[in-house]
Amino acid sequence: MDMKKRIHLELRNRTPSDVKELVLDNCRSNEGKIEGLTDEFEELEFLSTINVGLTSVANLPKLNKLKKLELSDNRISGGLEVLAEKCPNLTHLNLSGNKIKDLSTIEPLKKLESLKSLDLFNCEVTNLNDYRENVFKLLPQLTYLDGYDKEDKEAPDSDAEAYVEGDEDEEEGEDEDEEEGEEEEEDDVSGEVNAE
DSSP: OBHHHHHHHHHTTOOGGGOSEEEOTTOBOBTTBOOSOOTTOTTOOEEEOTTSOOSOOTTOOOOTTOOEEEOOSSOOOSOTHHHHHHOTTOOEEEOTTSOOOSHHHHGGGGGOTTOOEEEOTTSGGGGSTTHHHHHHHHOTTOSEETTBOTTOOBOTTSOGGGGTTHHHHHHHHHOHHHHTTHHHHHHHHHSTTTTO
8 A cells, every 4th residue: 555545544634733743654655655645644753664665764754743753674875864854853763774874874863952862773883883882972862772762771661670669669660759768757757657
């Protein structure tokens, strides 16, 4: 199925401005370009075009609210400056399995000031010496590269492994300050200890 048809189907009688998430994985792009996507999709926050044969993101419309862009398993080898121009608020970008060979190709991403997470698994660039160190230098705004931060700590949502300590993680999120020791004190104060 080609991309235009797929977009039409995904709309399901909604107008483009009603759509916040659009998944176009495994459909066919025309000559390696994005098609059928217009700047009417102004509310779009998540776009996934995995394995659609893209060689370029040049046809990407202006998507100011786009936060997550999945471009893995395509044939993109450059032209990433378009992303900074068209999707200035991107926080997550997945370019795994593309034809990205050197750091200069990803350099334009430094204009994406909100970019926190970048994935380049299975791109040739990952074979370069000191790859991780150099990408973090090049893109200081990044927190996670290929699912791990500078200290090799895993991104919280990258994998099931992150949820091994599930319950603790949830508590930490809600009241990190009270987590250590203070909770016990609270119990003492509000519990029967007072009555004695």
